[in-house]
Amino acid sequence: MSRYDEAKKIYADLGVDTEKALDKLKDVTISIHCWQGDDVTGFDSRASLSGGIQTTGNYPGKATTPEELMADIDKAFSLIPGKKKLNLHASYAIFDEGEFADRDALQPKHFKKWVDFAKERNMGIDFNPTYFSHAMVRDNLTLSSPDEEVRKFWVNHGIQCLKISEYFAEETGVPCVMNIWIPDGYKDIPADRFAPRARFKKSLDEILSTPYDKSKVYVTLESKVFGIGLESYTVGSAEFCLSYSTQKGITPLMDNGHYHPTELVSDKISSLLLFNEKIALHVTRGVRWDSDHVVILDDETKEIAKEIVCNDALDRVFIATDYFDASINRLSAWVTGLRNVQKALLNALLLPADEMKKLQNDNDFTALMCLQEEIKTAPFGDIWAEYLVREGIEKDYLSQIKEYEEKVLVKRV
Ligand code: RNT
Ligand code: ZN
Numbered sequence: 001m002s003r004y005d006e007a008k009k010i011y012a013d014l015g016v017d018t019e020k021a022l023d024k025l026k027d028v029t030i031s032i033h034c035w036q037g038d039d040v041t042g043f044d045s046r047a048s049l050s051g052g053i054q055t056t057g058n059y060p061g062k063a064t065t066p067e068e069l070m071a072d073i074d075k076a077f078s079l080i081p082g083k084k085k086l087n088l089h090a091s092y093a094i095f096d097e098g099e100f101a102d103r104d105a106l107q108p109k110h111f112k113k114w115v116d117f118a119k120e121r122n123m124g125i126d127f128n129p130t131y132f133s134h135a136m137v138r139d140n141l142t143l144s145s146p147d148e149e150v151r152k153f154w155v156n157h158g159i160q161c162l163k164i165s166e167y168f169a170e171e172t173g174v175p176c177v178m179n180i181w182i183p184d185g186y187k188d189i190p191a192d193r194f195a196p197r198a199r200f201k202k203s204l205d206e207i208l209s210t211p212y213d214k215s216k217v218y219v220t221l222e223s224k225v226f227g228i229g230l231e232s233y234t235v236g237s238a239e240f241c242l243s244y245s246t247q248k249g250i251t252p253l254m255d256n257g258h259y260h261p262t263e264l265v266s267d268k269i270s271s272l273l274l275f276n277e278k279i280a281l282h283v284t285r286g287v288r289w290d291s292d293h294v295v296i297l298d299d300e301t302k303e304i305a306k307e308i309v310c311n312d313a314l315d316r317v318f319i320a321t322d323y324f325d326a327s328i329n330r331l332s333a334w335v336t337g338l339r340n341v342q343k344a345l346l347n348a349l350l351l352p353a354d355e356m357k358k359l360q361n362d363n364d365f366t367a368l369m370c371l372q373e374e375i376k377t378a379p380f381g382d383i384w385a386e387y388l389v390r391e392g393i394e395k396d397y398l399s400q401i402k403e404y405e406e407k408v409l410v411k412r413v
Contacts, residue, residue, distance in 0.1 A: 031087040043094060054291075079393065092111075119172060145184075183224075224236055253281065254269075296336075
């Protein structure tokens with residue numbers, strides 16, 4: 001008997017159908033962030049990374065051109081199993097020689113090369129307006145700025161991004177998730193917490209008053225608790241973003257690095273599912289702060305996956321990754337993190353969920369704890385290995401990444 005067949009039997013004895021789990025996992029789409037490849041730099045501005053987010057590390061081989069980033073994406077994606085979507089930021093616009101358009105004037109044509117890239121690989125594209133790393137971010141403010149020139153500039157950016165998102169959906173035939181996140185906030189205690197939020201609301205209203213096809217573009221709104229240099233006040237707080245999303249019928253997005261350290265996104269998913277048709281996630285790993293470390297197979301990632309899978313919500317949650325580590329090989333960061341999101345989903349698909357729910361409802365917490373602990377040592381690795389075989393992907397990725405590093409990355413310096 002193969003290791004998979006033995007493992008399949010062990011799971012069957014626990015009441016779990018591994019074939020069903022593998023079948024479901026292969027159909028889950030994960031939206032992969034392009035910005036792991038170049039430390040969130042992009043191609044449209046020389047401004048350094050701002051917005052209270054930070055990449056740390058100086059590993060050689062960072063992509064600095066669209067061609068390099070595309071080559072790295074290809075290599076990394078070839079080592080990641082499952083269905084993928086490419087998640088782009090507006091700052092990744094690609095201009096022809098001598099051409100330039102500022103963020104408020106970006107057009108679909110500036111993303112044609114990405115569309116060609118995605119189409120050739122049969123992928124959809126998700127999109128993000130870029131409200132950071134730009135001279136028009138004044139005093140850390142964009143859509144909530146009291147300066148009308150600044151505010152309008154960024155409203156126009158949002159409007160252009162909606163058009164680009166629609167273009168992505170039309171070209172690829174896959175709906176586009178457009179996520180709005182602004183860094184706006186204050187380092188110290190504000191005199192007025194109300195007015196900036198009122199201006200953010202007005203700006204969002206203005207952006208969303210642009211007609212767009214809601215079956216093609218899902219607008220999501222991402223909240224945050226604080227940023228570096230913006231410790232005391234964040235305009236787009238959790239309450240603001242949730243309330244706004246509900247009122248406007250757009251989709252709330254939770255990034256698990258954006259809450260107080262003892263607050264868990266896994267506990268929030270069920271509530272949001274009860275009040276929203278769709279919800280969106282940025283899967284990341286914060287270490288002490290919103291540090292955007294590579295996703296590992298830790299308890300919270302597994303618990304997030306459990307909430308999606310065991311609430312039967314795989315088709316209601318837009319799952320995207322959002323982390324950026326510049327201290328290790330960037331392709332390995334991509335692959336490790338993405339494989340871990342999938343491992344967490346597989347782990348959840350292999351839970352005896354109905355039995356566990358029944359034990360909870362029967363108030364049999366003794367048996368529930370025993371089962372929950374028992375399942376942790378079931379031969380998960382053998383099912384994962386089988387998944388990789390079926391996807392035609394080798395388990396070992398480090399050696400291929402090392403080879404790529406020697407042949408391609410180190411020569412970039
Ligand atoms: C920042 C947000 C946001 C960004 C990306 C680059 O804290 O998480 O999603 O990380 O848009
Ligand atoms: Zn995020």
